[in-house]
Amino acid sequence: PVPIPVDRDVTQIILDLLAEKPQIRSDADLPQTSQQDVKAALDRLASRSMVTYQTADSEQVLLTKESQTIVDEGSHEWKVWDAVKRNGKVAIKELPGLVLNADVKVGQGNAFRNKWIKKDGDSLVPLVDEVQDTTRAQLQKIAETKSVAEAKTLADLKKRKLVTTSKVFTYTAEKGPKYAREIPVEHTDLTADMLADGSWQTASFKPYNFNALGASQNAGALHPLMKVRAEFRNIFFNQGFVEMPTSRFVDSGFWNFDALFVPQQHPARDMQDTFFISDPAAADLPREDTAAEKAMNEMEEGSRNLYASSDPEKKIKPRDYEQYWKNIQDVHQDGAFGSIGYRYPWSKDECLRLVLRTHTTAVSTWVLHRLAEDPRPARYFSIDRVFRNETVDATHLAEFHQIEGVIADFGLTLGGLQKFLESFFAQIGITNLRFKPAYNPYTEPSMEIFGYHVGLGKWVEIGNSGMFRPEMLLPMGLPEDLRVYGFGLSLERPTMIKYGVSNIRDLLGHKVDLGFIESNAAVRLDKN
Ligand code: PHE
CATH class of the missing domain: 1.10.10 (Arc Repressor Mutant, subunit A)
Known part of the structure; x- marks a missing residue:
């Protein structure tokens, strides 16, 4: 049996009225019932062929507040x-x-x-x-008939703001082929019992209501940052990039700084810029990381692209970490691989301090040193969280996401990097790149990237890039003629532009409005 619906009374009134006379009109017979309720009841009856009905629309003339006062007082x-x-x-x-x-x-x-x-x-x-008082008499008549005979008079009254018009629907209903005084008891399910006792043959079933709206689902929603991340991942995947395993937020100074030829006195290594971990006090010496190794192998295999290793044997060959460690010390302290080095007493303790990684380039470094076992053209990317000990304001957080790309190949040139960046950023609606010389300890030359954002109609700073230094690549054991591009940008920046968010704290952290997360639209980077 079907639960009694809200419009039951109106449907019953209609059935009762039709028992008395062949045709009913909603305006005359149901003057107190709203159009919406009349229509819902008629639809319900019509879907069971108990009534048929037609809809007519007409214009109704209504008094304004001013003319109502005239009717009441003169x-x-x-x-x-x-x-x-x-x-x-x-x-x-x-x-x-x-x-x-x-x-x-x-x-x-x-x-x-x-x-x-x-x-x-x-x-x-x-x-x-x-x-x-003819004015009053005229308006009185309009109040009763809800109409004005002459179009000119109506236009005149409307202009004087004495009347308004609105559309009304009138429904005319008659008995349908299955008319009955009451809606029969309706079943929603065909049960085993009904099949067994044969009652299904005479039972009446509730018709499907194909116009009913589905119940609203309390579904989860992707964070805007994750939506934009998905877009960027597609752009990278479409160009043969393999994703890097970035699940490690804590790393040693070795992978975050020293292996990148960042001197131990560099301001970025200061307490002011970097979060250091006090417990445990120090990292192990660099060594095999089987979990990361396994993840990277899977990602390379999964991508099955142009740049995957030709020799699967080589991927699992253990590397000589002792040699790599010594190479790093040499290149910083005494100079090596054709470089005069920084010439300062290099500290092992400083190198083994644990940090919250300040950039995903720490992971790129690990992946590049892994590439040295099977040097070949390769493309890698990552999008994940990094940490900086910054004063939090409208555009800075102590943690954010970095998008990073790395391209290794023989015979790469700076012009090639610029060309690549142009095509990369064009895909997110940023054209006319401009490059400004910059400094990173691990790239030479280095370039800041500016772009003209078509949607915003202005120049925006979008990222940092460069060609990794030999002081970083040669200690890994990569061949001299293999060049590597690197570039990075924040995920927050394009997301803020896309969603029109001006305060980064509205996007990430405890002040985020969940309504904003749930209601924002899917992202199409190329369209804005
Ligand atoms: N690590 C740089 C940053 O933090 C980005 C970058 C990556 C620059 C690779 C050059 C090469 O901004």
Whole structure:
């Protein structure tokens, strides 16, 4: 059995009315019921062929607040005439005090034109003892009939803001082929019992309501950052990039700094810029990381692209970490691989300090040193979280996401990097790149990237890039003629542009409005 629906009363009233007469009209027979309820009830009955109905629309003329007052109390001119007549003679400047709820100017003008009053010096005197308030009578009639016979009159009244019009629907209903005095008991399910006892043959089933809206689902929502991340991942995957395993937020100074030829006195290694971990006090010496190794192998295999290793054997060959460690010490302290080095006493302790990684380039470094076992053209990318000990403000957080790309190949040139970046950023709607010389300890040359954002109509700083230094690549064991591009940008920046967010704290952290997360649209980077 079906639960009693809300419109049950209206459906029953309609069925009862149709028992009395062959046809009903919603405006005449159901004047108190809303159009919406009438339609819902008729639809319900029509879907069971119990009634048939037609819809007609017409225009209804309605009074405004001003004209309703005229209907209730009299027109402006009548009120002016009435005040003058009651007092016999009224000084013009006193008239406003005697007439309530009316436009005295309009009323006075009309009363003159109707020859109801006249001027006598500075006063007004009545001309007639009785008047016909035709304005009021006209509006009264409109209130009753909800219509105006002449189009010109209607237009005139509308212009004077005395009436408005609105569309109304009238439904005319008749008995349908399955008309009955009541909606029969309806089943929603065909049960085993009904099949067994044969009652299914006579039972009436509730028809499907294909117009019903589904129940709203309390579904999860992707964070805008994750949506934009998905877009970037596609751009990278479409160009043969393999994703790097970035699941490690804590790393050693070795992978985050030293292996990147960042000197131990570099300001970025200061407490002010980097979060150091106090427990455990130090990292192990660099060594095989089987979990990362496994993840990287899977990602390379999964990508099955142009740049995957030709020799699967080589991927699992253990590397000589002792040699790599010594190479790093040499290149910093004494100079090596054709470089004069920084020439300072290199500290092992400093190198083994644990940090919250300040950039995903720490992972790129690990992946590049892994590439040295099977040097070949390769493309890698990552999008993950990094940490900087910064003062939090509208555009800076202590943690954010970095998008990073790395391209290794023989014979790469700086012009090639610029060309690549142009095509990369064009895909997110940023064209006309400009490059500004910059400094990174691990790239030479280095370039800041500026771009013209078509949607914003202005130049924006979008990232940092460069060609990794030999001091970083040669200690890994990569061949001399293999060059490597690197570039990085934040994920927050393009996301803020895309979603029009001006304060980064509205996007990430405890102040984020969940309504914003749930309601924002899917992202199409190329369209804005
Ligand atoms: N690590 C750089 C940053 O933090 C980005 C970058 C990556 C620059 C690779 C050059 C090469 O901004």
